[in-house]
Amino acid sequence: MGQMPAAHAPAQVQEWIVLEVGNVLCGVAITQIQEINKQIEMTPVHQAPACVRGVINLRGQIVTVIDLRVKFGLLPLELNEERCIVVVRWAGENIGLLADRIQDIVVAEAAEILEPPANIGSVTGTFFSGIYPMEQGLVAFLCLSELLKYDTQVRMHA
Amino acid sequence: MSLPLTPPVVPPAAEPAPVAVQPEVVAMPALSALPKPAKPMPGAVAENTLRVHVKLLDSLMTLAGELVLTRNQLLRAVASGDTPAIEVTAQRVDLITSELQEAIMSTRMQPLGNVFHKFQRVVRDLAKELGKEITLVIEGEEVELDKAVIEAIGDPLMHLVRNGIDHGIERPAARQQAGKPMQATLTLSARHEAGQVIIEVTDDGAGIDQRKIKDKALTMGLCDRVHLEAMSDKELVRLIFLPGFSMAKQVTDISGRGVGLDVVHTNLTKLGGTIDIESQVGRRSTFRIKLPLTLAIIPCLLVAVGDERYALPQVNLVELIRVPAAQVAHRLEAIGSALVMRHRGSLLPIVHLGEILGLSPQTAGQPCAAAVNILVVAAGDLHYGLMVDALLDSEEIVVKPLGQHLQGCKSYAGATILGDGRVALILDVVGIRTMMHLAEVKDTSGAEKHRAVQQNQTREDSQSLLLVRNAPDEQFAIPLSLISRIEKIPAHAIETSGGRRYMQYRGGTLRLLALEEVAHVTPRAEAETLSVIVFATGGREIGLMVSSIIDVLEAEVVFDDMTFRQPGILGSAIIMGHTTLLVDLFGLVATALPDWVMRPERAVTQLGTQPTVLIVEDSHFFLHHIKSFVEEAGYHVLTAMDGLEALQVLEQHGETINLVLTDIEMPNLDGLGLTARLRNDPRFALLPIIAVTSVSGEAAEKRGLEAGINEYLIKLDQDKILASMAQHLMCDCIA
Numbered sequence: 001m002g003q004m005p006a007a008h009a010p011a012q013v014q015e016w017i018v019l020e021v022g023n024v025l026c027g028v029a030i031t032q033i034q035e036i037n038k039q040i041e042m043t044p045v046h047q048a049p050a051c052v053r054g055v056i057n058l059r060g061q062i063v064t065v066i067d068l069r070v071k072f073g074l075l076p077l078e079l080n081e082e083r084c085i086v087v088v089r090w091a092g093e094n095i096g097l098l099a100d101r102i103q104d105i106v107v108a109e110a111a112e113i114l115e116p117p118a119n120i121g122s123v124t125g126t127f128f129s130g131i132y133p134m135e136q137g138l139v140a141f142l143c144l145s146e147l148l149k150y151d152t153q154v155r156m157h158a
Numbered sequence: 159m160s161l162p163l164t165p166p167v168v169p170p171a172a173e174p175a176p177v178a179v180q181p182e183v184v185a186m187p188a189l190s191a192l193p194k195p196a197k198p199m200p201g202a203v204a205e206n207t208l209r210v211h212v213k214l215l216d217s218l219m220t221l222a223g224e225l226v227l228t229r230n231q232l233l234r235a236v237a238s239g240d241t242p243a244i245e246v247t248a249q250r251v252d253l254i255t256s257e258l259q260e261a262i263m264s265t266r267m268q269p270l271g272n273v274f275h276k277f278q279r280v281v282r283d284l285a286k287e288l289g290k291e292i293t294l295v296i297e298g299e300e301v302e303l304d305k306a307v308i309e310a311i312g313d314p315l316m317h318l319v320r321n322g323i324d325h326g327i328e329r330p331a332a333r334q335q336a337g338k339p340m341q342a343t344l345t346l347s348a349r350h351e352a353g354q355v356i357i358e359v360t361d362d363g364a365g366i367d368q369r370k371i372k373d374k375a376l377t378m379g380l381c382d383r384v385h386l387e388a389m390s391d392k393e394l395v396r397l398i399f400l401p402g403f404s405m406a407k408q409v410t411d412i413s414g415r416g417v418g419l420d421v422v423h424t425n426l427t428k429l430g431g432t433i434d435i436e437s438q439v440g441r442r443s444t445f446r447i448k449l450p451l452t453l454a455i456i457p458c459l460l461v462a463v464g465d466e467r468y469a470l471p472q473v474n475l476v477e478l479i480r481v482p483a484a485q486v487a488h489r490l491e492a493i494g495s496a497l498v499m500r501h502r503g504s505l506l507p508i509v510h511l512g513e514i515l516g517l518s519p520q521t522a523g524q525p526c527a528a529a530v531n532i533l534v535v536a537a538g539d540l541h542y543g544l545m546v547d548a549l550l551d552s553e554e555i556v557v558k559p560l561g562q563h564l565q566g567c568k569s570y571a572g573a574t575i576l577g578d579g580r581v582a583l584i585l586d587v588v589g590i591r592t593m594m595h596l597a598e599v600k601d602t603s604g605a606e607k608h609r610a611v612q613q614n615q616t617r618e619d620s621q622s623l624l625l626v627r628n629a630p631d632e633q634f635a636i637p638l639s640l641i642s643r644i645e646k647i648p649a650h651a652i653e654t655s656g657g658r659r660y661m662q663y664r665g666g667t668l669r670l671l672a673l674e675e676v677a678h679v680t681p682r683a684e685a686e687t688l689s690v691i692v693f694a695t696g697g698r699e700i701g702l703m704v705s706s707i708i709d710v711l712e713a714e715v716v717f718d719d720m721t722f723r724q725p726g727i728l729g730s731a732i733i734m735g736h737t738t739l740l741v742d743l744f745g746l747v748a749t750a751l752p753d754w755v756m757r758p759e760r761a762v763t764q765l766g767t768q769p770t771v772l773i774v775e776d777s778h779f780f781l782h783h784i785k786s787f788v789e790e791a792g793y794h795v796l797t798a799m800d801g802l803e804a805l806q807v808l809e810q811h812g813e814t815i816n817l818v819l820t821d822i823e824m825p826n827l828d829g830l831g832l833t834a835r836l837r838n839d840p841r842f843a844l845l846p847i848i849a850v851t852s853v854s855g856e857a858a859e860k861r862g863l864e865a866g867i868n869e870y871l872i873k874l875d876q877d878k879i880l881a882s883m884a885q886h887l888m889c890d891c892i893a
Contacts, residue, residue, distance in 0.1 A: 064561035
């Protein structure tokens, strides 16, 4: 069950978790989330790609944690009680997304989701599948397949 | 230039096996994704039961009991609102649950012996059917793999075994004719290596004939002759894995259907494994399967760098050395920016784990003043030392795979969860070794690096080189001093006999070699005339065919001996704007005609002991080169980078050094200066000193001999150097 791109969204309602990453509000579809964790002991992985903050032990499984701030080109923050790791399922494995904090849960109707505007930076722009207006601001819904895909060439040089 | 004919081996994005329990199991192949075997075969039928050691069941029981107790504690704490108690018991529940999960997962580990032993019957039956005599040898049956992987491996193994028996092993009569024992041997072996399980199927049969592969490939229209000729052995042999490729003359019932090894390859790729073939025509073939461990328990040594912990697989650990603070300065030395340690008679490259990982940078190459812990590890045949801050426990750990984003990290073979629930990365010593070369070159500042390069350039001796062309756009250099003659001949003067080329020369026949026979270079284009470089080795003359001579030049050239290193090529440099490969004439002959090379007799002193040689040479390239052939001749080698250092070494080891091999052009104290000092010192006045240099010429030689040098030779003329050394040792006048 993936996210529905705004263009072909049937009239459906979906729940999203809203995360704060720097000054961006991101949404992740609840259906993609395995669980949410806080205060996890992270083991750094040196020489890994920059966006990998480290790995954690999730019930016996080694889960890679991607720092969303680094993905969006921001400087990473220290880990504290507010930081949360959203564990999602992607390409057959569990991956953790590190965000500053959880903001909210929203229920969004497909019709209300807008196309991402052209002026979002080219790199980060592809990460988002749609924009949803909320009182707190605009929430950008994350497209996991774009966010998490990695260049095999880059992989070789890691 | 090589075509992408080999199916690329890509680690699969595997789907999890359907399990009822929520904790996902990562990277397990879905059984439904595997091809069903054509006939049911032993070991591959998905059994619905498995055997588990009673000890494991006991620990499961214990863990379950602990979990119940802790759960009760947790419920009580929650009911009474005792927050600190809640936190503590919750943490305990977390820990026990992890342990429980691990224990359950490890019940799935089965020894490979179960699968291997089933092949006894298969081999016996097949051998009888084909009229061959075969013994099955099994090694490493205790090696364990996850049940699902074992089931998946059954089919590919069966295919390889059948392949070996059908195509590899010859009939008893043929074996006898070839001088082999009539009883053939098929070996199934398994072992752990660097975080993988290696399974090998080896037969001592006919090996894989490259010509047959080429013929088959041409017949199938897979590729044209030019490309085939350009392929390396490894690439050729991999053609076997293409769909439809079968070398059986007739399709037997057993194999040869052309369904073939590509299925094996595909199955293995699904498991995230690889397959390699090693073969010697007429002798044997080995199919080597490497499987990444999704689940395996291996003994490890835990080490610490700063406050981070890492696991080093015991299988890679050769020795543990603790150097007390007082000895650090003496035993650890820096050569340029690389740290080395004298260990068991050789120099061990040392690198600090923190440096490899890019942690707080140690001052490049400077050993620290406190005591150091060094782990001597083996990366294949190569040993090196890994320096860490602290040694922790020895433990058996469960190997877990790292996620896809981390597959590119060469330093790690996986990860594990330690007793306290935290993750520790497992070190990959082979991967670290490839990173070490980078660590050696990396300097703390760009300026230092630049200075080092400048120094190297001014230090490099002048070389007399013959520049030649083989393929139209490839340039090679051959040390002029090693060449006897250069002849230009018409192409029709080359005679071929038994796959070898000769020409009539000076009343006899001259054996001819081409560079492409040994090194991976483009073959010479056909032309009406060509040039032959005649040189002498092992007491005979041999000719190297090239297409044309470009020039002779005398230049200070800096050779890079890492990038293009291969048999027949010593190194590379940029000469006249082109990448030029330096030809290793001796290596060429040693590889192409191994029977030709007369192995020098093991060197001995007059007393019959192993002689020690001090090699003084400022160029890494030549030092490495000379050291290797001298050590191969049986000498114990000590080294120094210039005359001053040589004096220090002589001070230290004085009596034990039997001979000095020195360069002339060196910084600080050159070869002539060194000789003068030694001749003035009563201890070393009679020590044989042989000068090895790139500059030949009567004036230079005269000066050397006047200074007291016993003999003056060319650096790359290894035959002469070894002969001269042996001669001087025999006339060793020192008691």
